[in-house]
Amino acid sequence: MTTLIPVPGGRLRWAVADGWIMTRRDLLHWVREPTPVIVGLLFPVLLVLMFGYLFGGAMAVPGGGDYKEFLLPGMFGMTMAFGLEATMIAVSTDAQRGVTDRFRSMPMSPSAVVVGRCGADLLNSAAALVVMVGCGLLVGWQAHGSVQATLAAIGLLVWLRFALLWLGIYLGLVVRNPEAVAAVQILIWPVGFLANTFVAPGTMPGWLGTIAEWNPLSSTVAGARELFGNPGWGGDTWIAQHATLMALVWPLVIVAIFFPLSVRRYQRLSR
Numbered sequence: 717m718t719t720l721i722p723v724p725g726g727r728l729r730w731a732v733a734d735g736w737i738m739t740r741r742d743l744l745h746w747v748r749e750p751t752p753v754i755v756g757l758l759f760p761v762l763l764v765l766m767f768g769y770l771f772g773g774a775m776a777v778p779g780g781g782d783y784k785e786f787l788l789p790g791m792f793g794m795t796m797a798f799g800l801e802a803t804m805i806a807v808s809t810d811a812q813r814g815v816t817d818r819f820r821s822m823p824m825s826p827s828a829v830v831v832g833r834c835g836a837d838l839l840n841s842a843a844a845l846v847v848m849v850g851c852g853l854l855v856g857w858q859a860h861g862s863v864q865a866t867l868a869a870i871g872l873l874v875w876l877r878f879a880l881l882w883l884g885i886y887l888g889l890v891v892r893n894p895e896a897v898a899a900v901q902i903l904i905w906p907v908g909f910l911a912n913t914f915v916a917p918g919t920m921p922g923w924l925g926t927i928a929e930w931n932p933l934s935s936t937v938a939g940a941r942e943l944f945g946n947p948g949w950g951g952d953t954w955i956a957q958h959a960t961l962m963a964l965v966w967p968l969v970i971v972a973i974f975f976p977l978s979v980r981r982y983q984r985l986s987r
Contacts, residue, residue: 738832781947790913807888860945869943879967932966939963
């Protein structure tokens with residue numbers, strides 16, 4: 717009789733290999749149908765042009781400075797947040813078309829589908845961030861911090877996107893209906909605008925400004941502005957004074973909640 721001895725780390729290698737296969741599957745799908753990806757990359761550029769040139773002349777930067785340098789880190793953060801709806805649509809569409817059911821019938825790691833979706837969307841978000849940085853440089857934005865600080869700011873933005881990916885995956889698995897996703901999409905815009913993205917929370921009514929300050933997006937944007945050396949809102953509240961710290965904490969909390977929920981939800985669907 718032959719005894720099979722489990723190889724240490726074999727399950728992890730299996731999960732990583734299957735996750736990469738699923739990531740490649742999503743990337744190849746985008747190569748065959750690039751239009752949604754291109755539109756997703758160009759839409760934030762349109763917002764930069766609209767807010768930077770149509771409304772920028774009427775905007776005052778707290779403490780002075782160029783509004784475009786205030787705006788661009790906010791748009792970087794918004795670009796990371798906008799990817800949430802694309803993740804939800806992709807996950808719910810796969811579930812509705814039965815693609816997810818076919819994957820569950822295959823001998824693959826239970827986490828491969830959600831990990832693959834996370835990897836593909838993270839690469840797409842990195843490409844979107846590159847496009848936005850290039851757009852910012854063209855309209856006059858600059859990073860005045862050191863190279864290390866600039867890379868740290870980019871890391872905060874990607875870290876937020878990574879966290880929101882798991883929120884999007886979980887919501888896509890729960891909703892499982894692309895039509896119902898539209899109702900959730902409506903909430904993304906208020907959350908994105910109810911932050912320090914375009915204006916300082918200090919210019920808002922007191923209660924609304926407090927909500928905006930405690931928006932996780934505000935912490936990431938404020939931390940990125942500080943590291944880039946761009947003008948910020950300079951609030952005197954605790955959350956404003958510790959924006960960079962909270963830019964690390966908020967995504968960690970989101971991942972800690974929605975990563976296990978996403979995996980458990982997928983495993984529950986397979987039973």
